[in-house]
Amino acid sequence: MNIRVGQGFDVHRWIEGRPLMLGGIEVPHNQGLLGHSDADVLLHAICDALLGAMGRGDIGRHFPDNDPHYAGIASIKLVKHVYGYMQEQGWQLINLDATVICQQPKLAPHIPRMETVIAAALGCDVEQVNVKATTTEKLGFTGRNEGVAAQCVVLLQRP
Numbered sequence: 254m255n256i257r258v259g260q261g262f263d264v265h266r267w268i269e270g271r272p273l274m275l276g277g278i279e280v281p282h283n284q285g286l287l288g289h290s291d292a293d294v295l296l297h298a299i300c301d302a303l304l305g306a307m308g309r310g311d312i313g314r315h316f317p318d319n320d321p322h323y324a325g326i327a328s329i330k331l332v333k334h335v336y337g338y339m340q341e342q343g344w345q346l347i348n349l350d351a352t353v354i355c356q357q358p359k360l361a362p363h364i365p366r367m368e369t370v371i372a373a374a375l376g377c378d379v380e381q382v383n384v385k386a387t388t389t390e391k392l393g394f395t396g397r398n399e400g401v402a403a404q405c406v407v408l409l410q411r412p
């Protein structure tokens with residue numbers, strides 16, 4: 254049995270006039286995040302954690318941010334693509350634990366739906382997926398509402 258850990262981290266800046274996509278769902282808010290894709294910072298951290306565990310680089314290597322094909326793309330499609338690599342190489346998710354770091358909005362009410370969408374994209378049970386949220390107590394760039402950060406740790410196994 255081969256077991257490997259992976260971690261991912263990403264940051265996107267707040268911007269007016271875009272929907273806020275987080276964890277594959279639209280969270281009602283007066284701002285969204287800037288990015289080449291839909292800027293779903295949580296899903297990007299998840300992609301990087303999975304790619305890291307597999308030893309396959311990072312999200313920008315697979316989905317370059319200067320490729321028009323990925324302009325505005327729903328990041329859940331990128332997660333599904335990464336899941337395709339996992340299947341090709343025989344990797345199974347043991348568990349995924351992620352944290353979204355932002356001062357606002359309050360994410361707790363939306364987290365169960367994010368976990369359901371993420372688990373569906375990764376072909377696993379929702380019990381294998383845990384999403385958390387924290388503020389930074391108004392400190393730093395997240396505390397000043399300049400952007401949102403996310404981090405993720407995954408454990409994969411290959412029988």
Ligand SMILES: Nc1ccn([C@@H]2O[C@H](COP(=O)(O)O)[C@@H](O)[C@H]2O)c(=O)n1
Pocket residue numbers: 354355356357358359360361362386387388389390
């Ligand atoms: N954007 C956020 C941030 C936090 N939460 C929830 O509030 C709890 C307390 O957060 P602190 O940063 O004050 O420790 C946290 O554990 C989350 O449950 C949230 O929903 N959305």
Ligand SMILES: C[C@@]1(CO)OP(=O)(O)OP(=O)(O)OC[C@H]1O
Pocket residue numbers: 263287288289290291292293297312313314315316317318319320323324
């Ligand atoms: C998701 C991708 C897709 O082009 O673009 P962005 O939305 O800019 O996101 P980022 O985390 O900066 O870079 C990764 C890219 O792969």
